Each structure stands twice: as C-alpha cells, then as structure tokens.
Amino acid sequence: MSARRVARVLIDSPLPQLDRLFDYDIPPELVDAAVPGVRVKVPLRSLGRVVDGYLVEVGEAADAERPLSALDVVVSPARVLPERLYRVARRVADRAAGSASDVLRLVIPRRMVRAEKAWAAAPAPAAPEVAPETLRWAQEVLGAYPGLTSALAAGERLAVDAPPRPLTLPDGTVIGAWAVLLCAAAVSTLAQGHSAVLVVPDHRDQEQLAAALAAHLPGDAVVRDDARRPAPARYAAYLRVLADAPCVVIGNRSAVYSPAARTGLVAIWNDGDPLLGEPLSPGVHARDAALVRQELEGGALLFAGHTRTTDVERLVAVGWVRDVPAVRRQSPRVVLSAPADGLAQARIPSQAFAAVREALTTGPVLVQVARPGYAPVVVCADCRRPARCVHCTGPLRVRSARRLPECSWCGRAATGWRCGHCEGSGLRLASAGSERTADELGRAFPNTRVIVADADHPVTQVEGRPALVVATRGAEPLADGGYRAVLLLDGDRMLLAEDLRIGEFCLRWWSDAAALVAPGAPVHLVGVTGPVARALATWTQPAYARSELAERAPLKMPPAVRVASLEGSPASVSQALETLRAEVPGLAPDAVIGPARQPGEDPPLDRALVRFEYAQGSVVCRSLRASVVADAVRGRRPRRGGPGRPTLRVRVDVPDPDL
Structure with missing residues (x-):
C-alpha cells in the first residue's frame, strides 16, 4: 500500500x-x-x-x-513561491515575531491572468551575455576598492563608502557615481552566471540605477521590481525573475526578497533612508532581510552609501561585515559657516553669500532647506508661542506671501485670530520653507533663475547654466556637471528634532547633497557645530557612526541592543511580559520599560518596550510570537456589546523607542 x-x-x-x-x-x-x-x-x-x-x-x-x-x-x-523564497520569508518572519504570509504579501504580486498567459506562451528567457569590454569596465570601476572584485566573487558581506560626485553618461543623463559602482558590481556578478538584486529607497534612485545599467547591459537583463508600476507589468516582471536565466533586479525595499535565480549579490544603497524600513507587518527593514537572506543563500552582500549607519557600523565592529576602503579617498570641500548678523542676509553668512554669488557666474547653485512651503510655522507676535487654529487647535501655516494664515489640519483661514495664551492678535512667520526661501533669494540675486524642488514641485535634473535651486532634503535634483556650490541651511533646526537618530539623519541629508557638487566646488554648512558638523567637514562618517554607537551602548539603545514594542490591552501586555520573563531567564532586570497607558484610547491600551541582546533574539521573538497567537485565540469571540478588545501587537527592532 x-x-x-x-x-x-x-x-x-x-x-x-x-x-x-x-x-x-x-x-x-x-x-x-x-x-x-x-x-x-x-x-x-x-x-x-x-x-x-x-x-x-x-x-x-x-x-x-x-x-x-x-x-x-x-x-x-x-x-510563484519557490522554496528559496519560502525559506527566507519563514526565517525573516520568525526573527521579527511575525507571519510568513505577511512577508510574502509584500513580495508576490497579485495574479494577472493576461500577463500569466503571455508568460506561459513565451519561450523561456535566455541567459544574458556580458560583453568582454563591459566586464573590463566593471573591473576597472571596482578596482578603485582593493579586493572588492574578489570579495564579491567569494560571497562576502561588505561595506563601502560611495564616491561623492555626479557623473554624466554619454546620452547626457546625470547620475551619481554610486549608481555606477553598483552597476559595476551587478555586471561582475552577472558575468559569473549569477543574479544581482539592487535595492534602493525610491524611484529617483531607481532611475539613476536604471540609466547606469542601460548603458552597459541589454534591456532584457534588467528587471524592475517597483510597486509603482501597473499591476500587469509588475506581475510579468515577477514571473521573469522566477526563470532559470539570471538577471539584475532593481527595486525598492520589497525587492530584497526577489527570488532571482542563483542570486550572487544583494546590494543596498543608503540603508539609513527610512523608506527602506517596512511600515507594514512584520516591519522588517530591508537591511535585516538582506542579512537573513545572505546567511541562508550565500552570495555577496554589499552596503553602500555616502554615510555609514550605526547598524552597519555595529556589524563592521563585530566582524560580521567587512569594510572595504577606496584606494584614493574622495571628499567634497566643506566649509562650516557661522550665521550672519545682517538683516538682509540673516540666514546666510557673508562668506557663503559671496561663494554663491561667485558660483552663479558659472553654473547652478543648490540651496537645501528643512521644509517645503512658504512659512510652515507661524507664532504669536507677542508671546512667540506657536499659533494654533481656534477651531481644531491645529498648527497655522502660510502658503504664500499674499495669503492669510490657515490651519494645516482643517484648512480654515485664520481670520480674526487671537492667541489663546496672551490674547494677542498679531502673527509672525517663524520659519522659511522652500518657497519663501526662493522669494528671498530671488530678491537678493536679481535676474537669476530660481527653481523650487520639493514634493509639490518635483524636479529630477537641471541644466548646467546659472540658477538657484532651492530644494528640501531628499528632493535635490541632479545638475549637469554638478553644482558650482551647495548651501546647507536650517541645519540647527534639523538637529532639534526629537529623534534618537537625528544626528545620523542630518549627516546623511547633508552628505547626499554635498555629493552633488562639482569637483572642487564649496559646500557651506550654515550655523552648525559639534560632532555632526565635524564629521561632514572631514568626511569621516564611519567615525561618527562609531562614536554614536559607543554612546548608545551603556544606555542600551538600538542598535547596541534590539528593542521590541508590545501594544494591547493591559491584561494582554502584562501576560506577555510575564511569559517572557519566565521563558528568558537571562533577561536583564531593566530589560522591560513600562507598561505605560496610552492616552485617549478606549478601551484602554498599554505599551511596553523590551530591550534584549542579539544572542537572545530567537528565544525572545519565539516567546513574543507565542503570546500574540495565544492572545489572538483568546480574542476570537468578541464580547457582546461595547467595543472589542484590542489584540496584542508586537514589533521587533524598533529604530527609535519612545513610550
């Protein structure tokens, strides 16, 4: 039988x-x-x-x-679910105390019948060929980092600092030198008969990478995995990835799971960008998913950026990732400028003002500001307290020079406004967004073209002729030949944000902007001193990451330790913490912070944090996952009448714990 x-x-x-x-x-x-x-x-x-x-x-x-x-x-x-993808999804979910189906939902597109029929009728794709001259070019690019070519072939975990300069392709497209570096690594991997997966934060980075690859590889060798594409196109691209023929996959955070055949390289650009952190359950960062995948499948893992995150620096410190320095260190010319006292140049010191004036005689100048809009913050003219809407208490803002202040929440105009603290009726513009800065610079530099680049005015590339480009952080367009000067404003305001990683964020924003400058052109950082400013001026971002890591270790803050958050009913959170202490006897006495009651929640909601060492990760996540399942089973039948009981929610590797 x-x-x-x-x-x-x-x-x-x-x-x-x-x-x-x-x-x-x-x-x-x-x-x-x-x-x-x-x-x-x-x-x-x-x-x-x-x-x-x-x-x-x-x-x-x-x-x-x-x-x-x-x-x-x-x-x-x-x-659509090869065994290699299921193993990665299962391991990633277990590491994050989540569900494998939640991970797969991010990776596998929904079925498109017409695209599937076209895939079934088409012949299997052939393995792309890399021309000898293309391979020589790739080896020459990688040769700027001694041992990088052999390390990629050996499947090592690597961290490199990308060259901070723009490049112009033969067709006139301007891209960052980092895109050429990742393209060369992908070409070298593809020449060995292996696939490469290149993960970048957003569509602007994808376009640069696609342009670099198009200059050296045939179109059928590159597959775009992008959630912004139409559903049939994305499903067709996913089916192509499943073929036995290797390819180069480029995409955003979910592309890190792409089940490409014989993956020999997973590269992540700018892993400090929050866009690489998955907001959906189980909330696994692309960096952590790549580490899990490399451990299971082998192949090389490459972290590249203009800055070094504390997460990657920790891996370098423990020997899990190897730092590969360049033969010749490249860095822009950064000048730390003190704020000026003059009224006309209140935000721009005289030294930086003169540098901008001189640079405008030869080409464009980039001015980076903190926020979009005209005046994002409005305060009472008498007591200087932030002005709030009298209807919904939302913050007031000014959209343009000729408009009344209005509420950012409900959109109502602030007619007849009075301060709730001092009864004053006057308003004062306390900040300058991208549009107000553009107006001020337009008056300071008459007969000069002014371009605003932010979320409402997307600009990807500007010409090499003189212009003032006012851009918010992350929205800076590329300039033909590079910017003749870069002016970084509002740095002191950026550093005031209440975030554990604000120093890292600011250093990344400023470094990425400085990398757009032409060779030898100045970069002026205005009104900022201290470790972050010194790291930018000396272009020693890894050293700053090491110092940040050393300061967080005694405080037991991530990434020196892992942090998980628990959120649910008071009984559920207490039961989960009690079970955790019983199942993890090695947990430190101060590992649990909270629980704390969340304000304004009905029914009541508690939140707690658990700090634990990396070696305890598997047992802690197993215990937390068991508590989530047990709580879900207990709550299958809601009580009659009244609000339902909130389910227990767990998130592991919280980047910035905040009760």
Whole structure:
C-alpha cells in the first residue's frame, strides 16, 4: 500500500494562529497540478469558507488514518513561491515575531491572468551575455576598492563608502557615481552566471540605477521590481525573475526578497533612508532581510552609501561585515559657516553669500532647506508661542506671501485670530520653507533663475547654466556637471528634532547633497557645530557612526541592543511580559520599560518596550510570537456589546523607542 500523499499549504491570512502549514488531501484530478509553489484554494473549517494559500511542499501524512480536507482547486500552474523564497520569508518572519504570509504579501504580486498567459506562451528567457569590454569596465570601476572584485566573487558581506560626485553618461543623463559602482558590481556578478538584486529607497534612485545599467547591459537583463508600476507589468516582471536565466533586479525595499535565480549579490544603497524600513507587518527593514537572506543563500552582500549607519557600523565592529576602503579617498570641500548678523542676509553668512554669488557666474547653485512651503510655522507676535487654529487647535501655516494664515489640519483661514495664551492678535512667520526661501533669494540675486524642488514641485535634473535651486532634503535634483556650490541651511533646526537618530539623519541629508557638487566646488554648512558638523567637514562618517554607537551602548539603545514594542490591552501586555520573563531567564532586570497607558484610547491600551541582546533574539521573538497567537485565540469571540478588545501587537527592532 502506497503512502498517503498530502499537500502542505500556507494560508494567506493575517491571523497569527494560521501562520503554519496545514495538511490537505490531494484529489486524484489535482495530482499533476498540485506541485510546490503554486497558488491554491483550500477549505478552512475555522472560518467556514474557502481561502487562498500557497502549496509549499508535497509530503507524506504523519497519520494515515487522520481525516483531512481536500484541496479545492489549483488556481494557476505558475510556481510563484519557490522554496528559496519560502525559506527566507519563514526565517525573516520568525526573527521579527511575525507571519510568513505577511512577508510574502509584500513580495508576490497579485495574479494577472493576461500577463500569466503571455508568460506561459513565451519561450523561456535566455541567459544574458556580458560583453568582454563591459566586464573590463566593471573591473576597472571596482578596482578603485582593493579586493572588492574578489570579495564579491567569494560571497562576502561588505561595506563601502560611495564616491561623492555626479557623473554624466554619454546620452547626457546625470547620475551619481554610486549608481555606477553598483552597476559595476551587478555586471561582475552577472558575468559569473549569477543574479544581482539592487535595492534602493525610491524611484529617483531607481532611475539613476536604471540609466547606469542601460548603458552597459541589454534591456532584457534588467528587471524592475517597483510597486509603482501597473499591476500587469509588475506581475510579468515577477514571473521573469522566477526563470532559470539570471538577471539584475532593481527595486525598492520589497525587492530584497526577489527570488532571482542563483542570486550572487544583494546590494543596498543608503540603508539609513527610512523608506527602506517596512511600515507594514512584520516591519522588517530591508537591511535585516538582506542579512537573513545572505546567511541562508550565500552570495555577496554589499552596503553602500555616502554615510555609514550605526547598524552597519555595529556589524563592521563585530566582524560580521567587512569594510572595504577606496584606494584614493574622495571628499567634497566643506566649509562650516557661522550665521550672519545682517538683516538682509540673516540666514546666510557673508562668506557663503559671496561663494554663491561667485558660483552663479558659472553654473547652478543648490540651496537645501528643512521644509517645503512658504512659512510652515507661524507664532504669536507677542508671546512667540506657536499659533494654533481656534477651531481644531491645529498648527497655522502660510502658503504664500499674499495669503492669510490657515490651519494645516482643517484648512480654515485664520481670520480674526487671537492667541489663546496672551490674547494677542498679531502673527509672525517663524520659519522659511522652500518657497519663501526662493522669494528671498530671488530678491537678493536679481535676474537669476530660481527653481523650487520639493514634493509639490518635483524636479529630477537641471541644466548646467546659472540658477538657484532651492530644494528640501531628499528632493535635490541632479545638475549637469554638478553644482558650482551647495548651501546647507536650517541645519540647527534639523538637529532639534526629537529623534534618537537625528544626528545620523542630518549627516546623511547633508552628505547626499554635498555629493552633488562639482569637483572642487564649496559646500557651506550654515550655523552648525559639534560632532555632526565635524564629521561632514572631514568626511569621516564611519567615525561618527562609531562614536554614536559607543554612546548608545551603556544606555542600551538600538542598535547596541534590539528593542521590541508590545501594544494591547493591559491584561494582554502584562501576560506577555510575564511569559517572557519566565521563558528568558537571562533577561536583564531593566530589560522591560513600562507598561505605560496610552492616552485617549478606549478601551484602554498599554505599551511596553523590551530591550534584549542579539544572542537572545530567537528565544525572545519565539516567546513574543507565542503570546500574540495565544492572545489572538483568546480574542476570537468578541464580547457582546461595547467595543472589542484590542489584540496584542508586537514589533521587533524598533529604530527609535519612545513610550
């Protein structure tokens, strides 16, 4: 008698108690179609309906007499969940006390029938060929970092500081030198018959990377994995990645899971950008997912940036990632400028003002500001307290020079406004956004073209002729030939933000802007002193990351330790913490912070933080996940009448703990 064959299915559901493999009988008519990786529909008794899932594996039943439900249908013959992707998703979810289905939901696009039919009818893609001259070019670019080529081939974990300069391609497209570096690493990997996955924060970075790759590789060798693309195009690209032919995948944070064939390189650009942190459950940063994937699959892992995050620097310090310095250190010319006293140049010191005037005779000048708009902050003219809306208490702002202040929340004009503190009726503009700065500079530099670049006015590239480009942080356009000067304003305001990593953020914003300057041109940082300013002036960002890490270690702040947050009903949080202390005896006495009652929540909601060492990660996450499942099972039947009980929510690796 032959063994009983069963299909082990992962249910596509956000319910934590369903985060395991369920056994189903395979009907005779589905034996040939029920192969690992396909989409299926299965009955679920607890929900009383048919649900979607993925057939993970086909095996033998442990108990031949146990009655099992049967597969309902195989949705598609496409094997969209290869075994390598499931292993990564399972490990990432376990590390974050989350569900594997939540991870897969970020990776696998929804099915598009027409795109799938076109994929099934088309021949399998051929392996792309790398021309010998292209490979020589890539080796020459990588040669600027001694040992980088051999380290990539050996599958090491590496950190490099990208060259801080812009480059112009033969077709006139301006890109950062970092994109050329990642392109060369991908070309070298593809020449060895392996795929490369390049992960960048946003679409602007993707365009630069795509332009660099288009100059050296055929179009069919590059696959874009971008959630902004139309659903059929994204699904077609995902099906191409599943082929045996290697390719180069470029995309945003979810691309780090891309199941490309024989992946030999995963590269992450600018891992300190918050856009690489996944906001959806289980909230795993692309950097951490890449580390898990490299440990499981092998291949090289490359972290590149103009700055070094404390997370990567910690990995370098413990020997898990190797720092590869360049043969020749490159850095822009940074000048620390003190604020001026003059009224006309209140935000710009005379030295920086003169540098801008001189630079405008030859080309564009970049001025970076903290916030968009005209006047994002308005205060009472008498007591200097922030002005609030009399209707909803929202903050007031001014959109343009000729408009009344209005509420940022409800949009009502502040007519007849009076201060709730001193009864004053006058208002004062306390800040200057990108548009107000552009107006002021336009008056200071008459007959000069002024360009505003922010979220409302997106600009990706400017010409090499004279112009003042006023941009918010992260929205700076590239300039043909590089900017002839860069002026960094509002640095003191940026550093006042209440964030554990604000120093890292500011150094990254300023370094990325400084990397857009032409060779030898000045970069003026206005009104900032201290360690962050010195790190920018000396271009020693890794040293700053080391000092930050050393300061956080005795305080037990991330990334020196891992931090998990628990949020739920008071009883659920208390029970989870009690279970955690019982199952992790090595937990430090001060590991738990809280619980603290969250204001304005009905029913009551508590939040607590748990700090733990990296070596304790697996047992802590296992305990927290078990508590989430137990709480979800207890709360399946809500109480009659009144609000429902909040479920326990856990998030691991919180970057900035704040009760």
